[in-house]
Amino acid sequence: MAIELKAASLNHLDLWLASGAQRMDPPRVICADGVGVVADSADPRWKSGDEVVVYPVACCWDCEYCRSGEQVKCEHFGILGEHVDGTACELLHVPGQNVYAKPARLAWHEAAAFPLTFLTAWRMLVTRARLRRGETMLVVGAGAGVATAAMVIGRQLGARVLATSRSPAKRAKAEALGAEATFESAGFAKSVRQFCGGVDVVFEHVGPATIDESMKSLRKGGRLVFCGATSGPKAELNLPRIFFNHLDLLGSTMGNAAEFEQVLSALDQGMRPLVDSSFPLAQVSDALRYLDGGEQFGKVVLDLDS
Template sequence: MRALELVGFDGPGSLRLGDRPEPAPGPRQVRVRLRASALNHLDVFVTRGLPKRPLPAILGADGAGVIDAVGVGVERRRVGDEVVIYPVVSCGACEWCTRREEVHCPTFGILGEHIDGTFQESLVVAERSAFTRPQRLSWPEVAALPLSFLTAWRLLFTRGRLERGDSLVIVGIGGGVALAALLLGKARGLRVFVTSRDPAKLERAKMLGADAAYPSNAFAKPVREATGGAGARAVVDTVGPATFEESFRALAREGELLTVGSTSGPKVELMLPRLFFRHLSLVTSTMGTSREFEAMLADVARFHIRPVVDETYPLAKGADAFARLEAGEQFGKIVLEPGSG
């Protein structure tokens, strides 16, 4: 079978199309013939050695497809089932896993980041990681769900505890987590403001339901004005040092800055007095549990949420897909179709 392999740590230029043996499912495993696989920024990080995996490696956390083989002991799944893959890798046996709190498993990992992932034609996963796909979505739309929507769902509703009527700022609209937060937030009745350096992205976000849209370098003042001087209940900031200062300024008293990424760099400087005098919180998260994955899929179905897909590429054009992601030109998820091209 074909696979997009990483053969070095010099960025996306180290990607090559290669051949791998067709994997066979082991006990309580299923093999998924992948119909679509989506890119994430973590894939770019791995191409630069963060983390350094044994090479050649196959990236990709997001994937959806059709089960075409099952191993011994599989009970819930059948050949022909159309599924979306839960991207967390865990032991499945520890106390955390039995409670479906997989993000705390001592062996926690993510497909593509720690083991071979979805940028190949077929992938073997544990039966417990294969969830029924939302039927009314296209394959690229289904593949856009796992990492971004799971991350956003946990951040907003488990870690952030946001409720109907709360105000939320999303910094840097256009990427997967940011757009997922917009769509999930509006579906749950939040008042959502978005920011971007790109006026076209701001306009597209308003078409998706954003209540207001502001430039990324100056959004605290208009957010405060729009909230009667109070500020926002929460800010989702996956950019990091380039926007953290403005994000904190946009918060109301007892507000929360919610972060799951730092695309502008890993280090920030914080004015601690501003945090404790205004009772602000910095809330972090990584991925989500299988229970939250289930709840996210239920929200997608119940609220008729349709993920935004930017572009699709055949597997052989994977380097082009990575180039678009690195350039920051995308609005929505960039998706590979392993069975085409």
């Protein structure tokens, strides 16, 4: 089916693609997140003019994993904008299974700001880390889109939310978003343990620059869940710390269609994505430079509505 896109949003992945750090076969239309109106559909569930949001996963929809609802395990699994063309365009063609009704309470820019980051953070916290009401979670690197999503989801689930950032301004924004306490990024484990004795869950996306402090922030039996490695692909681990303290290390990426539906339900119940700024599509280079500067708090959105 064809979707006339109204807005898309950038992720750190787009920086890697634009810089050549992430290998792909060019040319490639970037961006995973997209929202718009149906322009043409052979799927009877949708008609022209319906407001929709795109599930940002590419898969075959027909293998044993896809049929059982485990799209992330599909042999042809990919992410829009990385493995196939993405949403930074005026017209997008996707299978009908990738299309869901846009949450009515969200404006176009807000609806473009949630798919990849909220889906990723939801699977990390709900499915993989099994975060429960009353537990304490630490979000490393507050300000990134996936980190702000994690804070919003953590609050929605009834957890105590803590966060780290090297930026005093971002720490203040994290507290305004609901973080109970925030900590300077350098050597944060000591401060975290002094504050609460250690956390149940650490939400990681930075990698080797913070992984050791994240491990030291966990209490016995704690879980570290991670989806990225923006500071590099390889990290050194203190193995005795892991097995003596019964810690879990949980990798995660993206999410299944059922998890995307859970995110949509939570948005209908009041959860809201955070938009930092927006740029017209013609200024996508400026938007990428702004994202690369690391000053954003929330998502950087591209305005596609001509």
